Amino acid sequence: MYSNKVMDHFNNPRNMGEIEKADGVGTVGNAKCGDIMRIYLVIEDNVIKDVKFKTFGCGAAVATSSIATELIKGKTVDEALNVTNKAVMEALDGLPTAKIHCSLLAEEAIKAAIEDYKNKKGVE
C-alpha cells in the first residue's frame, strides 16, 4: 500500500522531463531489474538551479525520483550530496518494505548526476 504522498507524486510528478544542455546527467538502475532513473541538473555557482528527471519503473520509483528533485532544487551541491534515501522515504511518508530500494536508487541518481557535473567541470 502506497501513502497518499507517493500516489500524489506518481500521479503529478514534479520536475519531470529532460534538460538538453544539462551540466550533469546521472542514470542509475537497469531495465533488467525494472527500474531506471535519470536526473538532469543545471548548476550555477555551486547551486542546483534546475533539475528534471525521467524514470522507467514502478509507482515508487516515479515518486522517489519526483520527490528527490524537490529535495535538491535550490540546494548547493554539497547539500544535495547529503540527501539520503531515508530523507527521500520520510518526505514520501514512508514506502512499503519491498520498495525501499527505489529510495536508494533516487539517492544514487542524485549522486551520479553530481559526479557527472564534477567530471565535466573538472572539479576535484
Place this chain on the structure above:
Amino acid sequence: MIYLDNSATTPVKKEVVDEMLPYFTSFYGNPSSLYKLSRDAKRKLEEAREKVAKIIGAEKDEIYFTASGTESDNWAIKQIARANKKKGNHIITTKIEHHAVLHTCMELEKEGFEVTYLDVDSEGKINIGDIEKHIKGTTILITIMYANNEIGVIMPIAEIGNIAREKGIVFHTDAVQAVGKLNIDVVKENIDLLSLSGHKFNGPKGVGALYIKKGTKINSFMHGGGQEKGKRAGTENVPGIIGLAKALELSVENREEKNKKLVELRDYLIDTVLSEVPHSRLNGDRVDRLPNNANFCIRFIEGESLLLGLDNFGICASSGSACTSGSLDPSHVLLAIGLPHEIAHGSLRLTLSDETTKEEIDFTIEKLKEIIQRLRAMSPLYEDFMKNGGNSDV
C-alpha cells in the same frame, strides 16, 4: 469500476450466495452426524459432488473437496509422488505452471525426486515430442496445466493424456483456469487427477476440488476424521462446496454462446491494442487461448505503473512485472516464452467475464493509451529509443 481481472478471482453470483446461505444458519449440521439436520446437509453435499463430477465427465465418488486449487495441486503432486516412490522418482512438468505446481515440485526435489521442467516455445506451447523424449522408466507423474493463468495458452491435454495412459504414467492437470470455461472430459482426455477452484468461476473463495480417477494410487492429504473417504480429513465446508457446485453449474449454462461473445470481445480488445499502441505485443498463442484472456507487453514502461494508472480510472487489471510479483524477477511465464526482462516488466493482463461490455473495453483502451503516452514521456528507455531513431521493434 471496470473489473478486468477475472483470472485472479470473480464475484460470487447472487444465485450462488442464495443457494449457500441456508447452510450457514438453518442446515448447519455437521454432515458426519446422525440426525436429520445433518442428513440434510450431507444430502446437499453429495448432490454438489455429483454436479461437479458430471460437468467434468467423472464419477461422483471420484470428486474430493479441498480448500483451494493450491491445496488440490499440493495433494495431487506430493501424494502421487510419495505413494509411487517405489516405482520411480521422476516427474515431468513445464516451466510455465502456476507456483502451486512449480513450488510443490521444487519441494519434492528436496525429498529426492527428480523433476523435468519442459520448455515452451515463444507462444507458450509445449512440444508433445518433448514429453515423449523425457519419459523414462522412473517417470511416475506428468503434471501439466490445462490452461495458463497468465498468457491463457491452452495445452494439448488429450494428447498428453494419451501418452501418459499408454506409458502407464499418472497424469495430473491443474485446470483451475479452464474449469467452467472449457469443455472438459476426464475420461476422453485420459486425465487421472484434475485440480479446480471455486472462486475462478463465480463461486466462493476457500473451496476447491480434486478429481482422482478410481484406482489411482495416492496417499491421503489430511489425516484425521473419515471425511472425503478418509483421504482429506476435516469437517466439510458445506456452504462453500454447495456454492462451488452451483457456480459451476451456472458457468456451463449456455457456455458456447457465452464463449462466442467473449472471444469476439477479446479479439476486438487484442486487435485494437495491437493496432493502436505502438511497440506492443500479444503474449501467448492467438488461437489456443482462453476465451477471456488478453496479455500484452507494452515496451518502455513498467507494469505496476500501468496498473496504478488504470486504477485511477477504476480499472482493475494485473501484470507480471517484478513489482507485482513480489520478487526481483518478472513473471516466470514471460521469461519462459523468451522475453527479455525489460520487456517482461511491461506486461499487462486483462481477463474478461461474460458481463464485460464493449463500452468497458473501449473506455479501457482509451485510458490505456493516455497512460502509456504519459509513462513513455517519463521513460528514459523511450527517450533513448527515440534518439536512436526509434526503429527497432519487439
